[in-house]
Amino acid sequence: MKLMEVSSLTKSFGKHVAVNNLSFSIEEGHCVALLGPNGAGKTTTLEMLASLQKPTNGSVSFLGVEKGDYRESIGYLPQQPVFFPWMNAMEYLVFMGELSGLSKAKASMRADELLELLGIADARKRKIGGYSGGMKQRLGIAQALIHEPKLLMLDEPVSALDPVGRREMLELMKMLKETTTILFSTHILHDAEEVCDDVIMIHKGELAITGSLSELRRRHQEDVIIISADGNLDEWVRSIENWNVVSKVIANNDTIKIYVKNAEVARNQLLVEIAERQLPISRFTVGQTSLEDLFMKVVGK
Ligand SMILES: Nc1ncnc2c1ncn2[C@@H]1O[C@H](COP(=O)(O)OP(=O)(O)OP(=O)(O)O)[C@@H](O)[C@H]1O
Numbered sequence: 235m236k237l238m239e240v241s242s243l244t245k246s247f248g249k250h251v252a253v254n255n256l257s258f259s260i261e262e263g264h265c266v267a268l269l270g271p272n273g274a275g276k277t278t279t280l281e282m283l284a285s286l287q288k289p290t291n292g293s294v295s296f297l298g299v300e301k302g303d304y305r306e307s308i309g310y311l312p313q314q315p316v317f318f319p320w321m322n323a324m325e326y327l328v329f330m331g332e333l334s335g336l337s338k339a340k341a342s343m344r345a346d347e348l349l350e351l352l353g354i355a356d357a358r359k360r361k362i363g364g365y366s367g368g369m370k371q372r373l374g375i376a377q378a379l380i381h382e383p384k385l386l387m388l389d390e391p392v393s394a395l396d397p398v399g400r401r402e403m404l405e406l407m408k409m410l411k412e413t414t415t416i417l418f419s420t421h422i423l424h425d426a427e428e429v430c431d432d433v434i435m436i437h438k439g440e441l442a443i444t445g446s447l448s449e450l451r452r453r454h455q456e457d458v459i460i461i462s463a464d465g466n467l468d469e470w471v472r473s474i475e476n477w478n479v480v481s482k483v484i485a486n487n488d489t490i491k492i493y494v495k496n497a498e499v500a501r502n503q504l505l506v507e508i509a510e511r512q513l514p515i516s517r518f519t520v521g522q523t524s525l526e527d528l529f530m531k532v533v534g535k
């Protein structure tokens with residue numbers, strides 16, 4: 235079932251069109267990644283969906299109701315959440331719960347549950363001002379979940395965290411997606427690939443690609459052989475460009491990416507050449523293109 239359907243969503247700031255005619259839908263129970271480089275329009279899109287910005291044009295329907303007030307059914311974690319540093323986590327969550335219309339007792343119960351779920355229960359009585367970035371991010375998610383929303387929207391939940399914090403946040407999202415529909419933005423493709431079911435890729439405010447991750451993989455994934463060398467292989471690289479099995483070669487400093495039509499045939503041919511010519515190879519990897527390659531193709535880099 236469609237939880238949210240977005241049609242022709244557009245936002246202009248004066249002459250600048252930040253989001254242009256964006257249409258997509260979100261299936262209930264799915265985890266959806268909104269992808270795009272810096273300035274693509276991710277935050278503007280999410281803020282419109284969260285009713286924090288008024289669209290210049292277009293509409294959003296929630297559970298089949300167009301132009302309804304669905305704010306109670308969504309939870310939102312902004313890209314740069316602001317907390318009251320003098321409050322402790324428990325006070326903050328109860329306050330946010332009451333703002334969302336919960337009774338004090340219900341808000342306290344939910345706050346307890348969420349602090350436990352998000353792994354910050356031990357710090358429940360500590361002032362938020364002393365929290366680490368990762369702890370604040372968890373508290374931000376707890377705040378977004380306090381009223382048991384149908385849709386959880388997270389704007390760049392992992393980008394600002396260190397590698398450990400990022401790993402923890404990704405594991406947390408994997409757990410949350412079991413029970414809640416999630417729409418999250420990111421420009422880190424690897425993270426998206428790890429947790430999402432569906433992808434909405436935007437570029438310069440416009441929809442570039444959308445679909446399920448598995449379908450995108452099937453449609454766009456290519457075999458690629460990556461070779462690194464300790465010397466200059468420019469001449470050899472030019473010669474392999476003409477092979478039947480090779481569709482494209484991209485050489486970047488000492489790393490050569492060879493997109494091939496048949497990984498096995500290409501691998502055998504390349505290994506024979508490398509041995510015959512005694513090329514100074516330091517790495518030879520056979521793999522498949524990632525979401526990142528597709529993204530780069532879309533943004534034209
Ligand atoms: N209030 C505003 N006034 C004018 N221009 C704005 C405003 N908000 C956003 N923009 C512009 O709209 C475009 C999209 O911005 P947005 O913040 O939505 O991008 P983003 O994809 O979230 O980027 P990032 O990855 O850096 O967070 C940018 O060109 C930005 O400068």
Ligand SMILES: [Mg+2]
Nearest residue numbers: 276277278313
């Ligand atoms: Mg943003």
